Amino acid sequence: MTSPLDSYTRSMDGLHFSDEAKARMAEGLRAAAAAKGAEKNVQPKAPAEVLIMSERRPGRRHTRRWARVAAGLAIALVLGGGTTVAAAAGVLPNPADVLSDVFGGAPAQTELLNEVGRPIGASATSNGVTVTAEAVVGDRSNYTVVYDVEFDDPSVLEDIEPGEDGTLPLVADATCYIDGVNGGGGGARFYDADPGDGTIQYAETMGFSTWNDAGIIGRTMRFWMSEIRAYDAEGGYETLATGDWHLKFEMNYVDTTVDLPAGQKTTWQGADVTIDAVAVSSVGVTVDYTIDRQIDDLGPSGQLSDEAEAKMEAVTGLPVTVTFADGTTFDATNANTHAQEQNDGTSAVTKTVTYDRIIAAGDIVSVTVGDVEIPVSAA
Numbered sequence: 001m002t003s004p005l006d007s008y009t010r011s012m013d014g015l016h017f018s019d020e021a022k023a024r025m026a027e028g029l030r031a032a033a034a035a036k037g038a039e040k041n042v043q044p045k046a047p048a049e050v051l052i053m054s055e056r057r058p059g060r061r062h063t064r065r066w067a068r069v070a071a072g073l074a075i076a077l078v079l080g081g082g083t084t085v086a087a088a089a090g091v092l093p094n095p096a097d098v099l100s101d102v103f104g105g106a107p108a109q110t111e112l113l114n115e116v117g118r119p120i121g122a123s124a125t126s127n128g129v130t131v132t133a134e135a136v137v138g139d140r141s142n143y144t145v146v147y148d149v150e151f152d153d154p155s156v157l158e159d160i161e162p163g164e165d166g167t168l169p170l171v172a173d174a175t176c177y178i179d180g181v182n183g184g185g186g187g188a189r190f191y192d193a194d195p196g197d198g199t200i201q202y203a204e205t206m207g208f209s210t211w212n213d214a215g216i217i218g219r220t221m222r223f224w225m226s227e228i229r230a231y232d233a234e235g236g237y238e239t240l241a242t243g244d245w246h247l248k249f250e251m252n253y254v255d256t257t258v259d260l261p262a263g264q265k266t267t268w269q270g271a272d273v274t275i276d277a278v279a280v281s282s283v284g285v286t287v288d289y290t291i292d293r294q295i296d297d298l299g300p301s302g303q304l305s306d307e308a309e310a311k312m313e314a315v316t317g318l319p320v321t322v323t324f325a326d327g328t329t330f331d332a333t334n335a336n337t338h339a340q341e342q343n344d345g346t347s348a349v350t351k352t353v354t355y356d357r358i359i360a361a362g363d364i365v366s367v368t369v370g371d372v373e374i375p376v377s378a379a
Contacts, residue, residue: 107122107220107221107248107249107250108120108121108122108247108248108249109121109249109250109252110122110136110249110250110252110253111252116135116136116137116253116254117135117136117137117250117251117252117253118134118135118136119133119136119247119249119250122247122249123247124244124245124246124247125245126243126244126245127241128151128152128153128241129149129151129152129228129241129243129245130148130150130152131147131148131150131202131225131247132147132148132150132247133145133146133247133249134146134147134148134201136221136251136252136253137282137283138216138217138251138253138255138281138283138284139255139256139257139279139281139282139283139286140216140217140255140257140279140281140286141208141209141210141215141216141284141286141352142205142206142207142208142281142283142284142286142352142353142354143208143216143253143283143354144203144204144205144206144283144354144358145203145221145223146201146202146203146204147201147202147203147223147225147247148199148201149190149201149202149228150198150199151199151241152198153198154196154197154198156240157198157200160192160200160230160240162191162192166191167189167190168189168190168192169230169231169232170190170200170228170229170230170231170240171228171229171231171237172188172190172225172227172229173225173226173227173228174204174223174224174225174226175224176204176206176221176222176223176224177221177222178208178216178219178220178221179219179220179222180210180214180216180219181208181209181210181216181219184207184208184209184336184352185206185207186204186205186206186336186354187204188202188203188204188205190202190228191203202225205283205354206354207286207335207352207353207354208336208352209338209350209352216251217251217252217253217255218250218251218252219251220248220249221248221249221251222246222247222248223245223246223247223248224244224245224246225243225245226242226243226244226245227239227242227243228242255281256281256282257279257361258280258281258361258364259277259278259279260278260279260280260367260374260376261278262275262277262278262288263275263276264372264374266318266369266370266371266372267370268291268314268318268370269293269313269314269317271292271293271314272291272292273289273290273292273370274290275287275288275289275369275370275372275374276288278367278369280322280361280364280367280376281361282358282359282360282361283354283355283358284352284353284354284355285320285322285330285332285335285351285352285353285355285367286350286351287318287320287332287350287351287367287369288348288349288351289318289348289349289369290342290346290347290348290349291347291349292345292346293314293315293345293346293347294315294341294345294347295311295312295315295339295341295347296311298311315339316337316339316349316351317333318333318349318351318369318370319331319368319369320332320351320367320368320369321333321368322355322366322367322368323364323365323366323367324363324364324365325363325364326363330355330356332351332353333351334353335351335352335353336351336352336353337349337350337351338350361376365377
């Protein structure tokens with residue numbers, strides 16, 4: 001398996017700079033170091049209460065309220081080189097990202113408001129549309145980010161009506177990654193927290209795995225969006241907006257992870273299973289287990305037969321259910337799953353997934369893995 005160090009070394013070996021580029025880089029690093037030193041001498045920021053109202057961007061028509069963004073967050077889910085580069089312990093930054101942060105500016109800082117992160121100045125405008133990162137919540141491996149999408153011409157939104165679940169029939173051509181992450185997945189949706197104001201919200205929810213289980217808090221999020229499309233009931237669509245929206249900001253929020261007792265034994269389709277770790281949070285659940293079985297050969301790539309699917313299910317299909325205090329449950333069986341075959345004939349499996357809602361960690365009653373129920377109160 002290729003490690004981050006191998007990738008980093010190859011990338012660095014391929015980098016060559018002219019004397020002029022080296023001088024610009026050195027000057028950029030000196031300026032960043034001076035700015036970093038100045039940060040240590042600034043006065044403390046105002047108390048959190050003054051952050052209830054977001055700052056107005058110059059020249060915009062209205063001010064967005066932080067309370068609206070926080071409420072909308074729940075609505076959407078229910079329905080190293082140099083002093084400017086920050087990297088989590090044991091994680092080597094991509095050289096291209098290092099250069100981007102030196103010459104293109106450091107990632108926007110993210111302040112905390114209660115348990116929620118609020119990126120400061122993470123905004124981009126293109127073709128009359130402004131995309132702004134407004135809020136981020138999560139745990140070690142899962143997160144939800146809400147972006148405001150503001151239109152200079154609000155009339156383009158007049159015929160866009162939400163569905164029964166409150167989401168808008170819109171799809172974005174967007175991508176993102178977090179420095180140091182080696183895999184993951186999730187989904188996104190649009191909603192309108194305040195109809196008629198010319199602004200809609202784009203909520204992106206993802207679960208990720210990282211090298212050495214270092215987590216994603218403190219790392220840099222890099223987000224791109226290039227198109228927004230509106231779909232009709234027949235599946236046809238029209239382009240609502242195109243542009244070049246590129247944001248980067250710190251993934252800073254309060255980790256609400258609760259680690260549960262592990263080591264229990266169960267079985268799945270006749271194979272012995274050991275539950276290695278279980279963690280829950282306000283946004284998701286992660287389960288690690290070892291199963292006495294391997295997937296083996298799945299056949300030609302891109303041609304997953306019924307037999308191959310059955311092989312995968314026999315390793316990765318262990319049921320996982322989260323029970324909440326209100327009596328509802330969340331089926332986490334079909335999670336973002338990673339299986340690694342071991343030399344002893346077993347497979348190490350990780351499942352991580354975000355809920356369809358945000359919930360206080362204290363309102364999670366239990367996690368059932370296979371036929372083993374693990375109370376959260378026992379953590």
